[in-house]
Amino acid sequence: MAKGTTVRMWHRTVFVLLMMMIAGFGAVIFSLVRLQIVEGETLKMRAVDNQVKDTVLTAQRGTIYDSNMKVLAQSATVWQVVLEPAYITDDNRDLIAAGLAQILGMDKNVILEHTRKKTYFDVIKRKVESDVKDKVVAFKDKNNITNGIRLIEDYKRYYPFGTLASTILGFTGTDSQGLSGIEAEYDSELTGVSGKLVTAKNAIGTDMQYDYEQEVPAQDGNSLVLTVDEVVQQILEKNLEEGLVNNKVQNRGCAIIMNVKTGGIIAMAVKGDFDPNDPFTIADKTVADQIAKMPDGEAKTKALREAQQAQWRNKCVSDTYQPGSVFKMITGSAAMEEGLVTETTQFSCPGYLTIGGRQIHDWRRSGFGSLTFAQGICQSSNVVFMKVGALLGPNLFYKYFDAFGFTAKTGIDLPGESRSIYYTAAQLTPINLATESFGQSFTITPIQMITACAAVANGGYLVKPHVVDRILDSDGNIVKSADTTPKRQVVSNDTSKRISAILRQDATTGTAKSGYIPGYRVAGKTGTSEKQEIKTSKEYIASYCGFAPADDPQIAMLVFYDEPHGNSYYGSYVSGPVFLKTMSEILPYLGVEPKYTEEEMAKLDASTPNVVGQTVAQAKNKVSSDGLTPQIYGDGEKVVSQVPEPGKSIPKGGRVVLFTDQQSKEKTVTVPDLVGLSLSQANERASQSGINISVSGAALTGTANAVSSLQSIAPGTKVAPGTVVTVSFIEPNHVE
Structure with missing residues (x-):
C-alpha cells in the first residue's frame, strides 16, 4: 500500500513538473515571439536610440545673384563651438570655462555646468564668426588642449548690399528658414537637405569619442539668378528715396522697372525699407524712437510688431490703390481696338458731365472745348474718357479690364500679392463705368498696372511678371528657367503702336512732359488719385507710368508715392521728375541708343x-x-x-x-x-x-x-x- 502511494505521488510530481516545464518554456517561447516578431522593430529602434545620437548638420543655403551674377544674398561660413565633456578633467575644467567665457561673452558658471555633462558632444554657442573661431583655436593651441573643445562649420545668411532690394530678397530666421521675399517664396529650392553627425553611446549612456562617429554630409541648396540688375536697382532706389524726402511722403513710395517683352523685373524698390542683415530693427528712426519711449508691455510689443510688418511689406505687390489717369492708356487701348475711336475722333469737353444725377468735373473745371481723342489723352481729360467709357459700355469695358489682367493676381513669384477690387460687368452702373474709365472706383496693385502698361507697349501681349530668371544647382547647372511665354494677346500690334505714339506725344507736349528725355522717345502718363478710405482728410497717390523707346519699347516704369505732403500732390510734379531722372540714367546703361530730332540736337x-x-x-x-x-x-x-x-x-x-x-x-x-x-x-x-x-x-x-x-x-x-x-x-x- 505504501509502495503504491509512493508511485502515485511520484507520477503526480512528475506530471506537475512537466506541466510547469511546459508552461515555463511556453512563456519563454511566447516572450521570444512577442519580442522578436511582434515588438521586434520597435525595440530595435529603441535600442538604436539608446546607442546613437544624431546631430543635424546644416546645409548651405543657395546663393541669390542679380542678372549679372553679382551676389545679393549668400550663406557665409560661421561656426558652432562644441564641448566634449567626457574629455574634460578637473585639471583643465576651470581653465576651459574661464577661457571660453571670455572669448564667447558667456557666463563661466554656465560653461562649467556644460563641462560636467556625460557626453562627448554638447553645443554651447552657434553662429560664431571667423574672428571668434580664430580666438578659440588660439586658446586651444596656447593651452595645449587637444580634446574637450571642437569647432563645427555652420552657415549664416549675409546680404552684401545692405538695404538694396530688401523687399525683393526678404530675409531668413535664426534657423535659416526664409521668412519673406524671395527667401520665403523659394525656400524649398534654397534650403537644401540637412546632413547628420551620428554619435555612438556606450553602455552607461555616455557619448563615445569621434572614432565611433559617422557623418552624412549635407546637400547644399539651389541658387537663384534674378532678373534684377543691381546697377539699375541702385539708381532706382537712390532717386526714389530722394523723391520721398523732397515731397515729404508719409506712407512710403515704390517703383517698378520691367522688361516689357519678357515680364522680367529689372528693378523693384520700396522706400522706406529695411536691412535684411538686421530685419527686426526698425529702420525708420522716428518710428523706432517712438516705440523706444513707450513703457514695456503689450502695447509696446504690438507697436514693434506692426512696425516690423510695415517695413517688410512689399508695397509693389501687396498694396492696392486707385490708379487714376494712368489707367486712361487702358481705356484708350480698348476703344481703339474695338474701332470705336481713332486719333482724330472729336469730343466736346465742357468741364463736367452729369451722370445719374451726379455732376463729375474734369481737372480743368472750365473745360477744354473741342478735343480729338489723342488730345483727350494728352490733356488727360476726364470728360473725354467718360464718353469713351460710355462708347465701350459695361460688357466691353469689363472684357478688356479682365483681359489686361486686372481681375486676377499676376502670379509674380513673390509672396503676399493682393487681389484687386472691382465691379463686374453686371455691377457697372453708368456712374461706376464713368469713374472707372478714368481710373477711379476700383483698386489694383502696382504690379498689375505696370504689367498692363507693358501689354500696351509690347504689341498687346500680357506677360507674367517674375523676378527669378533661372535656378542653378550647387554645380552651376540650370535646373529650371523662367517661362516668358505671354499669357495672351489683349490688343493688336497696330493698336499698341498707335497708343504708344499718342503717349509719346503726351510725354513731349502733354500733361506727362515732366518725364520727357531728349532722344529717348519716352511714352508716359501721369496719375493723381484720391484715397477713398481716408475720411478725416484728403490724401492722394501720385504716380507716373511710362515706357521707352516709344517706337520700340524695351522697359516700362511705374513710380508711385503714397500721401505726398510737399508742395504738390500731383503725379506730374511728384513722380514725373523721379521717372525722368531714373530713365535718364538707366537707358544709356541698358544700351538704348538715343535718336535725336533736329530740334533736340540744337538744344543738346x-x-x-x-x-x-x-x-x-x-x-x-x-x-x-x-x-x-x-x-x-x-x-x-x-x-x-x-x-x-x-x-x-x-x-x-x-x-x-x-x-x-x-x-x-x-x-x-x-x-x-x-x-x-x-x-x-x-x-x-x-x-x-x-x-x-x-x-x-x-x-x-x-x-x-x-x-x-x-x-x-x-x-x-x-x-x-x-x-x-x-x-x-x-x-x-x-x-x-
Missing part, C-alpha cells in the same frame, strides 16, 4: 574740351571756339585744372572755369536753391552763383510756364565754380 549740351596744360591764351581760344564761356582763376601762365572736367557734359554757352595755380583750385561757390523757378530765373540765379545748370524735363519741350522741381545738388553745398547742376522742370497743373 556740349562736351567740355580738354585744355589742361595749355597756356591761358590757348585755353581761352579753344573754349570760346567751342561756343563756351571761359573764366580764369589764378595768376599762373598755364591751366592746371578745369571745371567741368574734360569730356563732361555742359550746356551750350556754359561756363568753363580754368584754374592756373594750386591756390585757385581751392576756390568754392555755394549752390543756390534752384527749385520753384522759371527757366530764365534758374539760369540767372545759377549765373550769379558761378555754376552751370543742365536742364531736363518740361523746359526742353518749349513749355512757357515750366517750373523747376528738382536739382541734382542740394542748396547750400560748396562746389567748385563751373560745376554743372542738373535741374528738372515740370509743367504745373492739376491733373487728377
